[in-house]
Amino acid sequence: MDIPVRRLASGDIDQLLELFDAVAAERIYIGTEPGYDREQKRRGFASRVDNDANPSFVAVDDGRVVGSTGVYDHAEFGPTIGMLIAKTHRRRGVGRAMMHALDEWALQHRVPALHLLVFPHNAPAIAFYRETGWTEVDRFERDVTRQTGEVWDTVLMRKSYA
Numbered sequence: 001m002d003i004p005v006r007r008l009a010s011g012d013i014d015q016l017l018e019l020f021d022a023v024a025a026e027r028i029y030i031g032t033e034p035g036y037d038r039e040q041k042r043r044g045f046a047s048r049v050d051n052d053a054n055p056s057f058v059a060v061d062d063g064r065v066v067g068s069t070g071v072y073d074h075a076e077f078g079p080t081i082g083m084l085i086a087k088t089h090r091r092r093g094v095g096r097a098m099m100h101a102l103d104e105w106a107l108q109h110r111v112p113a114l115h116l117l118v119f120p121h122n123a124p125a126i127a128f129y130r131e132t133g134w135t136e137v138d139r140f141e142r143d144v145t146r147q148t149g150e151v152w153d154t155v156l157m158r159k160s161y162a
């Protein structure tokens with residue numbers, strides 16, 4: 001069954017924070033780790049509601065937010081995305097559906113390219129992004145310090161629309 005993807009609404013934000021907490025608690029996929037500033041994150045999500053320049057999209061299954069993606073402005077790379085799907089809903093086409101929403105937005109707004117940063121050990125995400133038209137363009141050594149004290153590289157990926 002298809003899980004619909006739509007623009008983020010204010011009523012989604014509590015559930016989106018819960019989803020974000022759960023993926024942060026996995027500790028291996030996204031930059032944010034538990035203990036992050038939840039109120040700042042809430043304000044960040046709220047600022048994306050009805051925001052066509054920096055939109056967020058959510059996937060909703062039976063009233064529950066199970067996936068999210070959003071576009072933020074990176075100082076160096078320009079429009080840059082993040083994406084996360086609930087553990088229970090991975091590999092069911094939700095990411096692909098959200099990528100379609102991003103593609104439509106990028107084409108509509110004549111955005112020449114989107115970027116993202118991914119940890120090199122995140123093989124599922126790298127496979128997913130390659131499959132959906134992204135390519136690796138750079139690698140930043142020792143880019144992110146984790147709460148354990150480990151320092152991880154990041155890979156910069158790009159999807160062109162021009």
Ligand SMILES: CC(C)(COP(=O)(O)OP(=O)(O)OC[C@H]1O[C@@H](n2cnc3c(N)ncnc32)[C@H](O)[C@@H]1OP(=O)(O)O)[C@@H](O)C(=O)NCCC(=O)NCCS
Binds near residue numbers: 125
């Ligand atoms: C990466 C992520 C967003 C992918 O979303 P998803 O909904 O699971 O992906 P989809 O089901 O739409 O997969 C589409 C295609 O991507 C590829 N793919 C997705 N997950 C994969 C995996 N674990 N291994 C290999 N290929 C994979 C496949 O080609 C898949 O098509 P198929 O299932 O028909 O073979 C999701 O796994 C996730 O949220 N992971 C945790 C958070 C994260 O890593 N976010 C990205 C940080 S940069």
